[in-house]
Amino acid sequence: xxxxxxxxxxxxxxxxxxxxxxxxxxxxxxxxxxxxxxxxxxxxxxxxxxxxxxxxxxxxxxxxxxxxxxxxxxxxxxxxxxxxxxxxxxxxxxxxxxxxxxxxxxxxxxxxxxxxxxxxxxxxxxxxxxxxxxxxxxxxxxxxxxxxxxxxxxxxxxxxxxxxxxxxxxxxxxxxxxxxxxxxxxxxxxxxxxxxxxxxxxxxxxxxxxxxxxxxxxxxxxxxxxxxxxxxxxxxxxxxxxxxxxxxxxxxxxxxxxxxxxxxxxxxxxxxxxxxxxxxxxx
Amino acid sequence: xxxxxxxxxxxxxxxxxxxxxxxxxxxxxxxxxxxxxxxxxxxxxxxxxxxxxxxxxxxxxxxxxxxxxxxxxxxxxxxxxxxxxxxxxxxxxxxxxxxxxxxxxxxxxxxxxxxxxxxxxxxxxxxxxxxxxxxxxxxxxxxxxxxxxxxxxxxxxxxxxxxxxxxxxxxxxxxxxxxxxxxxxxxxxxxxxxxxxxxxxxxxxxxxxxxxxxxxxxxxxxxxxxxxxxxxxxxxxxxxxxxxxxxxxxxxxxxxxxxxxxxxxxxxxx
Numbered sequence: 001x002x003x004x005x006x007x008x009x010x011x012x013x014x015x016x017x018x019x020x021x022x023x024x025x026x027x028x029x030x031x032x033x034x035x036x037x038x039x040x041x042x043x044x045x046x047x048x049x050x051x052x053x054x055x056x057x058x059x060x061x062x063x064x065x066x067x068x069x070x071x072x073x074x075x076x077x078x079x080x081x082x083x084x085x086x087x088x089x090x091x092x093x094x095x096x097x098x099x100x101x102x103x104x105x106x107x108x109x110x111x112x113x114x115x116x117x118x119x120x121x122x123x124x125x126x127x128x129x130x131x132x133x134x135x136x137x138x139x140x141x142x143x144x145x146x147x148x149x150x151x152x153x154x155x156x157x158x159x160x161x162x163x164x165x166x167x168x169x170x171x172x173x174x175x176x177x178x179x180x181x182x183x184x185x186x187x188x189x190x191x192x193x194x195x196x197x198x199x200x201x202x203x204x205x206x207x208x209x210x211x212x213x214x215x216x217x218x219x220x221x222x223x224x225x226x227x228x229x230x231x232x233x234x235x236x237x238x239x240x241x242x243x244x245x246x247x248x249x250x251x252x253x254x255x256x257x258x259x260x261x262x263x264x265x266x267x268x269x270x271x272x273x274x275x276x277x278x279x280x281x282x283x
Numbered sequence: 284x285x286x287x288x289x290x291x292x293x294x295x296x297x298x299x300x301x302x303x304x305x306x307x308x309x310x311x312x313x314x315x316x317x318x319x320x321x322x323x324x325x326x327x328x329x330x331x332x333x334x335x336x337x338x339x340x341x342x343x344x345x346x347x348x349x350x351x352x353x354x355x356x357x358x359x360x361x362x363x364x365x366x367x368x369x370x371x372x373x374x375x376x377x378x379x380x381x382x383x384x385x386x387x388x389x390x391x392x393x394x395x396x397x398x399x400x401x402x403x404x405x406x407x408x409x410x411x412x413x414x415x416x417x418x419x420x421x422x423x424x425x426x427x428x429x430x431x432x433x434x435x436x437x438x439x440x441x442x443x444x445x446x447x448x449x450x451x452x453x454x455x456x457x458x459x460x461x462x463x464x465x466x467x468x469x470x471x472x473x474x475x476x477x478x479x480x481x482x483x484x485x486x487x488x489x490x491x492x493x494x495x496x497x498x499x500x501x502x503x504x505x506x507x508x509x510x511x512x513x514x515x516x517x518x519x520x521x522x523x524x525x526x527x528x529x530x531x532x533x534x535x536x537x538x539x540x541x542x543x544x545x546x547x548x549x550x551x552x553x
């Protein structure tokens with residue numbers, strides 16, 4: 001399927017300038033299409049979170065982008081609209097971040113401020129990015145956002161500890177979607193949740209995506225999950241993307257050894273028993 | 284042959300302001316040498332409470348815990364002897380090992396405390412246990428921060444095996460580990476179980492590994508056992524709607540694509 005690209009990453013490298021320097025992301029090139037779900041699979045330390053932070057220009061020293069481009073494409077190819085995020089000034093990036101590209105962080109359920117109400121934290125997005133918005137409109141918009149993610153506007157005055165993990169995760173998604181970004185980067189958004197809640201959240205994301213038309217980069221080590229929800233999957237290892245393909249290509253015809261090994265790490269839930277696990281008393 | 288039985292186990296926690304919370308409600312469960320029972324359920328279903336009661340880190344409110352038919356001892360030397368028989372492997376290998384101590388210290392401690400071998404034989408026993416969990420003997424001098432997550436969990440398993448227990452309670456033993464090494468650790472547990480005739484209670488929220496690494500699955504929901512049976516039956520033909528909901532919510536690309544995935548399964552054995 002050919003889609004207009006929303007984001008193109010080309011030749012991106014990130015180095016942690018410690019001794020000896022660590023090349024966390026090496027020469028990575030990826031595109032995310034309009035309305036696409038791109039899965040980014042990999043294990044701890046492979047550079048997947050560093051890549052996400054680099055795209056958002058959220059890296060802190062000693063991490064540093066040492067090469068490559070991150071191009072955010074203009075809507076409908078409008079002239080002069082493509083911007084290379086790596087060349088923007090911090091102030092320009094501040095305006096663009098969250099407005100165009102938002103992120104749901106790893107452990108998001110714990111990234112809400114415990115001493116502020118949900119409403120106050122959501123309103124913060126608008127005071128920062130939509131300063132002209134009046135207080136009444138702000139409250140109404142925040143309420144609508146909570147309704148949209150299925151938490152309910154009556155939770156505006158709740159504190160984070162009064163919500164379950166799944167509800168807090170929904171609040172984080174509402175916050176990320178507040179400005180109707182074109183791209184949502186989700187870093188292990190459901191890892192801490194149990195399967196039933198995870199499934200609800202995934203269905204919610206898929207419904208919102210149909211409604212609002214944003215693209216998603218979904219980062220996780222859970223390859224079976226990515227196979228179900230992604231259009232395409234990129235597999236990362238040691239800072240490099242070792243393989244990119246449609247979910248079906250990765251599932252049926254993975255080419256790279258590491259991808260095969262990763263696939264082989266997940267025993268089948270309902271399919272045949274692989275020979276990699278114990279067979280009764282026969283081992 | 285050792286059997287641990289939980290009969291009518293109930294645990295109530297007092298909750299400030301609102302009375303009580305029923306964490307376990309009339310649970311029956313038994314673990315026998317040579318068999319693996321998987322205990323599955325969502326967070327909050329009571330899985331870890333069962334582990335804590337089995338290891339007597341918590342007291343049950345009512346019900347009985349029987350080892351080979353006799354009530355388990357509650358204190359003193361008897362309790363220590365019981366805990367020598369029933370060991371636990373914890374979820375987080377980054378938290379369950381003491382950062383100040385070497386691998387050798389972690390494994391030697393139960394050997395000395397339980398007088399498993401004479402003092403002079405401790406070093407050999409530590410080396411043997413490391414070999415058993417497929418770690419280099421040279422790792423004995425290292426401290427936890429010098430080890431990977433998988434190596435740490437192997438140390439935790441070696442420590443649990445040091446007192447030569449009959450039963451092992453493994454509470455989410457691989458959920459903190461990187462995916463490509465999880466099967467390696469589970470296969471290790473499975474092999475040790477067969478070699479030593481261990482009985483294992485495998486506590487997990489992962490239905491796929493529960494199915495493949497256990498003989499029986501017990502499904503816990505709000506502190507009650509809602510379904511139990513041979514592992515393939517429970518996953519492939521669940522009778523209870525909660526089991527079905529759990530299964531259907533779990534990612535299952537083989538169902539999604541109708542099978543035929545590529546996978547290199549040769550590397551994951553070790």
